[in-house]
Amino acid sequence: MTREQFIASVSAEQESLRRFLCVLCGGDRFMADDIAQEALLKAYLSFTRFEGRSRFGTWLFRIACNCFYDRKKQGASLRGGTFADLPASEGFSDEESDAGFRYQKLYAAVDELPENEKVAVLLFYMEDKSVKEISDITGMPQVTVRSHLFRARKHLKKFLSDDSI
Numbered sequence: 818m819t820r821e822q823f824i825a826s827v828s829a830e831q832e833s834l835r836r837f838l839c840v841l842c843g844g845d846r847f848m849a850d851d852i853a854q855e856a857l858l859k860a861y862l863s864f865t866r867f868e869g870r871s872r873f874g875t876w877l878f879r880i881a882c883n884c885f886y887d888r889k890k891q892g893a894s895l896r897g898g899t900f901a902d903l904p905a906s907e908g909f910s911d912e913e914s915d916a917g918f919r920y921q922k923l924y925a926a927v928d929e930l931p932e933n934e935k936v937a938v939l940l941f942y943m944e945d946k947s948v949k950e951i952s953d954i955t956g957m958p959q960v961t962v963r964s965h966l967f968r969a970r971k972h973l974k975k976f977l978s979d980d981s982i
Contacts, residue, residue, distance in 0.1 A: 818864055818865070818867050818869075818873075820864075823860075823861065823864045826873040826874075826877075827857060827860070827877070829874075830873065830874045830877050830878075831853075831857075833874070833944050834853055834856070834857075834877060834878065834881055835849060835850065835853050836943065836944075837878070837881070837939050837940065837943060837944055838850075838852050838853050838881060838885065840924065840927060840928075840935075840939050840943065841885060841935065841936065841939060842885070843928050844924065844928070848888070851888075852881060852884045852885050852888055853881065855884045856877065856880045856881035856883075856884045857877075859880050859884065860876070860877055860880050871950075871953050872950070874950075875946070875950045875953050875954055878940070878944075878946070878950075878954045879953065879954045879955075879956075882936065882954055882955060922977065923973075923977065925976075926972075926973050926976035926977050927939070927973070929972070929976055930969055930972055930973070931972075933955075933957070933965050934965045934966075934968055934969035934972065935969070936951075936955060936965075937951055937955070937962050937965040937966050937969060938965075938966065938969045938970075938973070940954060940955075941966055948962050948963055948966075
């Protein structure tokens with residue numbers, strides 16, 4: 818992979834990666850951007866070793882997941898809340914603020930999921946990753962990914978039907 822190919826590939830995946838990390842970080846855009854920047858730097862420093870055994874996006878998301886888990890191990894916390902605590906317009910442009918409010922209950926429900934379920938749901942539904950790609954990104958067997966997706970759907974259905982959120 819050449820430097821130009823790397824830049825083009827990152828450009829194609831950058832927005833998706835940031836969106837995934839933002840939801841994974843509970844809406845903390847600053848932490849998500851820090852993790853994305855760290856992942857992109859690590860990818861840049863090792864892009865010559867990218868062998869193409871998986872799609873570039875899968876490889877990049879794997880690096881980002883590892884950066885996220887490393888950050889959690891270091892004890893980094895969110896800046897003080899979850900999606901349920903955010904004003905509806907935070908992080909959204911004026912045009913998107915209505916959509917942000919409309920999906921706030923869904924984001925809060927996703928934020929309540931156990932971490933493995935959250936990762937699987939975000940990658941599958943938000944980023945259109947296949948079960949195989951999620952398995953490659955997370956290192957979980959495909960059957961485990963399917964199990965997390967099944968349980969996450971059950972949990973989301975319960976959270977979203979519950980009026981307490």
